[in-house]
Amino acid sequence: MKYIVGFSRIFVGVLFIFSGFVKLNDPIGFSYKLEEYFGEGVLNLEFLAPYALVLAIFIVIYELLLGLTLLIGYAPKFTRWSLLLMILFFTFLTFYSAYFNKVTDCGCFGDAIPLTPWQSFGKDIILLILILILFFNEKYLKPIFFKASLKWIVFASTIICLYFAYHVLMHLPTIDFRAYKIGTNIPEAMSYPEDAQEAVYKYEWTFDVNGSKEIHVTNGSYPDVAGEFIGVETKLINEGYMPPIHDFSFIKNGEDYIEELMQEDKLLVVVAYNLSKSEREGWSEIKSALQKASKQNFKIIGLTASGEDAISKFKEDFNLDFDFYFADETAIKTIIRASPGLVVLKNGTITNKLHWNDTDEFQN
Structure with missing residues (x-):
């Protein structure tokens, strides 16, 4: 049992630290995931949505520190109770999400390792078993350093986590795990290989045959049935x-200009998923970068999910003279974790991304 507990301790501790770190690297992304869970039709906790970012930072730091305290043996009673309660909650959440098909990606490992709801539920079941082993064998959870030093290790780790969270919020994620990372060629990332596997659907056709309902299943073809057609479920x-990229567009006046814009040698995209929610201070900060880009003959455009009226008012308020294009809000949120943010493209390849705090670093 001592060796089983030792393995469980290392496995759970390292996994919690890794899971916490990848989400702490991108707390805004995790806050978007929490907003999904809080939304109508999932947990129906919309009143928590405005606090999603604060909750995201708290949860990921708490998760990371629990992994650390488990490994070093600090406050074993508090640690094991916290681990048990946390894994019980997330096991319920992932099961609920998977069974009712509410959230398609749990966000457990951020964008580093996407998991389906059922994969995430399976992962939580394994963790639950290992944590139960730890919970009932506290006597083996001995400190690995002098007890007096443990609280200082936890304190220093907390300060480092808080600083790291502040840094990525004021700039951009240190490690970009998303499909729109620097170096990505968007047209290539949107293309399908010749041997790509096509989607497979099952069609359940319902007919009224002599007063009784019959269901016939096909892979798409209309069944030859002597009866009245009622409906079909796909x-x-x-x-x-x-x-990797499948929901990206540049829509203006009902037309998608993505093919044309991806051929631009110098393209600067000002990204703000929702103009009313963007940071107004940021629009003043990006002015110097826009002026520099204009002198270097960049084509400057905006990208948002806001409507035409909001765009017109915003352009007037901030004296913006470039055109805005429309794209899906979720896709825009994925491109860059800043609103506004700058994305530089050369013939469809992302060469740079800048938070509005860093626009003084803009260069060709």
């Missing part, structure tokens, strides 16, 4: 190959 069996 179910996805295998989604097939999905390119």
